[in-house]
Amino acid sequence: MSQMHELAIIGGGPAGHTAAIYAKRGGVDFVVFNDGLTGGQIATTATLENYPGVVGPISGVEFSQLMDKQAEQIGFEFEASRIEKITEENDHFVLTDDYDESWRAKVIILAAGAHYRPFPLEETPKYHGRGLSYCATCDGNFFRGQSVAVVGGGDTALEDALYLSRICEKVYLVHRRREFRGQPVLQWQVRGVENIELVMPYTPQRIEGEDGVEALVVKNKETGEPKRLEVTGIFSALGLLPNSELVEGMVETTDYGYVKVDARMHTSHPRIFAAGDVTDSPLRQIAVAVGQAAIAAETARCWINENCAIEMERG
Numbered sequence: 400m401s402q403m404h405e406l407a408i409i410g411g412g413p414a415g416h417t418a419a420i421y422a423k424r425g426g427v428d429f430v431v432f433n434d435g436l437t438g439g440q441i442a443t444t445a446t447l448e449n450y451p452g453v454v455g456p457i458s459g460v461e462f463s464q465l466m467d468k469q470a471e472q473i474g475f476e477f478e479a480s481r482i483e484k485i486t487e488e489n490d491h492f493v494l495t496d497d498y499d500e501s502w503r504a505k506v507i508i509l510a511a512g513a514h515y516r517p518f519p520l521e522e523t524p525k526y527h528g529r530g531l532s533y534c535a536t537c538d539g540n541f542f543r544g545q546s547v548a549v550v551g552g553g554d555t556a557l558e559d560a561l562y563l564s565r566i567c568e569k570v571y572l573v574h575r576r577r578e579f580r581g582q583p584v585l586q587w588q589v590r591g592v593e594n595i596e597l598v599m600p601y602t603p604q605r606i607e608g609e610d611g612v613e614a615l616v617v618k619n620k621e622t623g624e625p626k627r628l629e630v631t632g633i634f635s636a637l638g639l640l641p642n643s644e645l646v647e648g649m650v651e652t653t654d655y656g657y658v659k660v661d662a663r664m665h666t667s668h669p670r671i672f673a674a675g676d677v678t679d680s681p682l683r684q685i686a687v688a689v690g691q692a693a694i695a696a697e698t699a700r701c702w703i704n705e706n707c708a709i710e711m712e713r714g
């Protein structure tokens with residue numbers, strides 16, 4: 400029988416790190432899991448400038464390394480495991496990973512973040528790692544001097560286009576609407592770059608190429624007119640989906656699967672709390688993820704240990 404922990408934290412991004420820091424300092428017996436990159440999504444960004452105390456800009460990888468160093472100093476380690484299943488037994492949960500190893504915990508903080516929305520074409524899997532990428536800063540360099548397409552209309556798409564315009568010969572920015580969703584300052588920058596061509600309002604129809612991407616065929620949403628973009632790389636920037644399948648049916652979610660939380664980070668399950676990009680937060684940024692995680696850890700500590708300052712309802 401596996402050891403019983405007071406708390407299990409799922410996720411090793413900014414939210415999971417913060418929950419672990421607070422749990423450690425609060426004297427809670429916990430286990431924390433991370434299956435992905437150290438630092439979560441932020442490890443994939445080229446520059447981070449909007450977090451207090453960060454004087455830089457520094458890269459996402461550098462920021463993640465700082466988080467890891469801090470974890471070492473504070474004295475906790477991540478279990479490098481992917482939790483695949485959560486079941487409820489009497490007054491506790493059993494968490495099972497992809498190697499069938501299991502842990503028991505009384506309460507859970509879900510800080511599992513989000514993942515990229517898949518590129519919406521049937522042939523997508525054929526081109527993974529062969530020209531189709533979800534991370535411009537990770538893979539952009541492979542397309543140095545070549546022509547690429549970025550698909551999307553939010554901040555990530557605009558940032559990716561700007562980043563790639565400095566490496567690639569030509570960047571097509573494909574968006575299905577006539578207006579972008581991204582920040583005005585980024586839109587203004589994109590429109591001022593000579594080697595970025597806006598392809599709007601177009602949607603992807605087909606990827607062509609035998610062993611890798613050779614072209615992206617797009618269709619005008621208003622006229623139906625097709626266009627063939629000769630590119631060797633396609634960068635999908637179509638937004639995120641929450642990693643909430645683990646708690647499906649256990650907690651309330653929005654229509655898109657984001658976990659609903661209240662101001663204390665309670666979900667609809669009395670012993671599951673959530674923080675960060677997996678929640679229905681109106682803003683998905685580090686500052687929000689760490690703030691929510693600090694509250695979630697404190698709420699969880701109060702649930703475990705009745706001797707605490709905040710008033711709470713017990714389920």
Ligand SMILES: Cc1cc2nc3c(=O)[nH]c(=O)nc-3n(C[C@H](O)[C@H](O)[C@H](O)COP(=O)(O)OP(=O)(O)OC[C@H]3O[C@@H](n4cnc5c(N)ncnc54)[C@H](O)[C@@H]3O)c2cc1C
Nearest residue numbers: 410412413414434435439440444482512675676683684685
């Ligand atoms: C390209 C890019 C640039 C960005 N730039 C900025 C920026 O400049 N400033 C800013 O504030 N924010 C930025 N963000 C947003 C920021 O990265 C996120 O808001 C933040 O990382 C959310 O933290 P999180 O801990 O909730 O989730 P995540 O960072 O997604 O971390 C979740 C972690 O949990 C792991 N995990 C998931 N499921 C399981 C499981 N079942 N078992 C074990 N582990 C699991 C994942 O692998 C991941 O490591 C950017 C995001 C991207 C993608």
